[in-house]
Amino acid sequence: MEIMLIVGYAAAAALIVAYVVAVRARSSRLVRGALVAASVIALIRVAGAGYLWWINWAAAADVVMVALPAVVAAVLLAPPRGSVARWRLRTAVLAAVLQGYATFVPQAPPYLTTVEVMAAVLLLGGALARWWEHRLAGPPRRGRTAGLIAAIVLLVASGTAGAWAVSKLPERASMMDHGNLDYGGRSDVSAHAAMQHPHAASPAVDISTLTGPQGEPDRRITLTAETAKVKLPSGETVEAWTFNGTLPGPELRLKQGELVEVTLVNKDIPAGVTLHWHGLDVPNAEDGVAGLTQDAVQPGGRHVYRFVPQQVGSFWYHSHQQSDAQVKRGLLGALVVEPADGPVSGVDVTAIAHAYPVGDGRVTAFSLGGATPSSRVSRKAVKPGTPVRLRLVNADNEARGYSLAGAPFRVSAIDGTDLTGASDITGKSLFVAGGGRYDLTFTMPDGPVQLAITEDENGDGSAAILLSPDGAGEVRTITPGPTLDPTSYGSAAQTPFGARSDFDRQFTMLLSQGFGFYDGQFLLKRTINGALFPDVPSLVVRKGDLVKVTFLNRSFSEHPMHLHGHHMLVLSRNGTPSTGSPWWTDTLQVSPGESYEVAFRADKPGLWMDHCHNLEHAAQGMTMHLMYEGYTTPYLVGDATGNNPE
Numbered sequence: 001m002e003i004m005l006i007v008g009y010a011a012a013a014a015l016i017v018a019y020v021v022a023v024r025a026r027s028s029r030l031v032r033g034a035l036v037a038a039s040v041i042a043l044i045r046v047a048g049a050g051y052l053w054w055i056n057w058a059a060a061a062d063v064v065m066v067a068l069p070a071v072v073a074a075v076l077l078a079p080p081r082g083s084v085a086r087w088r089l090r091t092a093v094l095a096a097v098l099q100g101y102a103t104f105v106p107q108a109p110p111y112l113t114t115v116e117v118m119a120a121v122l123l124l125g126g127a128l129a130r131w132w133e134h135r136l137a138g139p140p141r142r143g144r145t146a147g148l149i150a151a152i153v154l155l156v157a158s159g160t161a162g163a164w165a166v167s168k169l170p171e172r173a174s175m176m177d178h179g180n181l182d183y184g185g186r187s188d189v190s191a192h193a194a195m196q197h198p199h200a201a202s203p204a205v206d207i208s209t210l211t212g213p214q215g216e217p218d219r220r221i222t223l224t225a226e227t228a229k230v231k232l233p234s235g236e237t238v239e240a241w242t243f244n245g246t247l248p249g250p251e252l253r254l255k256q257g258e259l260v261e262v263t264l265v266n267k268d269i270p271a272g273v274t275l276h277w278h279g280l281d282v283p284n285a286e287d288g289v290a291g292l293t294q295d296a297v298q299p300g301g302r303h304v305y306r307f308v309p310q311q312v313g314s315f316w317y318h319s320h321q322q323s324d325a326q327v328k329r330g331l332l333g334a335l336v337v338e339p340a341d342g343p344v345s346g347v348d349v350t351a352i353a354h355a356y357p358v359g360d361g362r363v364t365a366f367s368l369g370g371a372t373p374s375s376r377v378s379r380k381a382v383k384p385g386t387p388v389r390l391r392l393v394n395a396d397n398e399a400r401g402y403s404l405a406g407a408p409f410r411v412s413a414i415d416g417t418d419l420t421g422a423s424d425i426t427g428k429s430l431f432v433a434g435g436g437r438y439d440l441t442f443t444m445p446d447g448p449v450q451l452a453i454t455e456d457e458n459g460d461g462s463a464a465i466l467l468s469p470d471g472a473g474e475v476r477t478i479t480p481g482p483t484l485d486p487t488s489y490g491s492a493a494q495t496p497f498g499a500r501s502d503f504d505r506q507f508t509m510l511l512s513q514g515f516g517f518y519d520g521q522f523l524l525k526r527t528i529n530g531a532l533f534p535d536v537p538s539l540v541v542r543k544g545d546l547v548k549v550t551f552l553n554r555s556f557s558e559h560p561m562h563l564h565g566h567h568m569l570v571l572s573r574n575g576t577p578s579t580g581s582p583w584w585t586d587t588l589q590v591s592p593g594e595s596y597e598v599a600f601r602a603d604k605p606g607l608w609m610d611h612c613h614n615l616e617h618a619a620q621g622m623t624m625h626l627m628y629e630g631y632t633t634p635y636l637v638g639d640a641t642g643n644n645p646e
């Protein structure tokens, strides 16, 4: 898909060159051809914007208002048939400027209105054309043209070098130093001042004090991060980074309400590690984000986490230091919180899907019940009639499609929260976000039940789980059915707030893309509200606020948006209100062209990460924060600090 973007840029560049060459070359056939081709591509862009508009006006607004008029104007400025010779230079330059602008300025900067941007571009283009025409008047002089070309090359080169330099991330910085803050429609200067100046009336709270309870823990766990060579039962060898030498890390089974103490020891992971409890809403200081809630634990060091799990359900844990690289190599594990009273009945087993690095590539494998993952079939014997809960964890960057065949089943929980009125499903596939969890429940039939991955970038579909009465049997090919839609699955129930509530703050997160520099690297930037970390405006809230967030994805990529410390209630998708079970999520897959409205109560003071859980995207800046007014962190990020959370 991203190839389309490259084609778009290339076409625009061709059009710009063609406009300029057209004037010098007069009636060359080649020039006409280039103009026609580029104009066709421009029309495709118009169609693309129209499609975006059709899906969601808000996602298309700036494309339609800022870029599209320029594209259309550029096309209309093309020379009339047979009169290339009379086509004025002024017009050509103007067309080139418009086209370039439409391509490289897809969004109006927040401090300018659309009209201001359009006016500036038209004025600049017009002035440039006039000036050049003036210079070229009279007998053609080679020296002048060469000089002009040199000037343009210099301008573009210095602009590029500047963009490269500006994109470099600071060696050390506080995640508080954003400059950009989004108050969600409320600005409260005094509270802001208190946050920025700790000496003001109410001093800012240091989030490193927001720890879990003291006292004698009910459960003590030690997780040691260490390198290990792990051979998978399916034959591959993984040069892994592990917890306690196993892949994935040990499955943690905790009880609701108990005081848990986890000691993280780093034996030999060079860049340091942390532990983040994905989906478990722990106190801010226990959240395990390097450079925000703690320093990364360097080799030889240790860190103690203490918390009391309040939620019952399926979660997972992973390192949040260089998380993209570290999670890929295996610093992850399943985390299940069981009800305080009584054991879980029947078969209750986790299934973690993840793509592990093998050689130069990656191989998708399932870990059943914490066992060493296999890229083939993982089998387990289950007596017919047994109630089964399969806790599916997608621990990978990309969303995957899953299919369960052999028994009617229910999706009993998503992201660690039970669904109400979950009904039996057959022949539907499940689309699980990167980082998301689905609990599948069913009664074991007389025959085999299989869970297959039916949509996956890194596997050939041979990783599967097979439950059968005798623990044997072969998998069969499953044709994926239509995807289950959580917004209409299950039955509606009372929620503490909903679409018609009065919101204290409302935010929009526009997920988009474009080429550019990030930390000195030229790449496809995946932006939030037009910016990358640390420039993405932080969402600022106050304790107790009811917050609404609208996600709009107009990029070509899937973005699983993960908010730490809170669960978001999905209100609507693509403008259609949720009608099924209340759907509380911590990792929401927002697909290209989709929009979601979600709401949450800001009741967990502190500073929280809010990022795309495609950790590659996060490492490339698709990261921001939810900041409570009046809270501050003593930790720093950047190469000089040893803290690089993504």
Ligand code: C2O
Pocket: 276, 278, 318, 320, 435, 562, 564, 609, 611, 613
């Ligand atoms: Cu699963 Cu910020 O992470």
Ligand code: CU
Pocket: 526, 557, 558, 559, 560, 612, 613, 614, 617, 618, 622
């Ligand atoms: Cu993403």
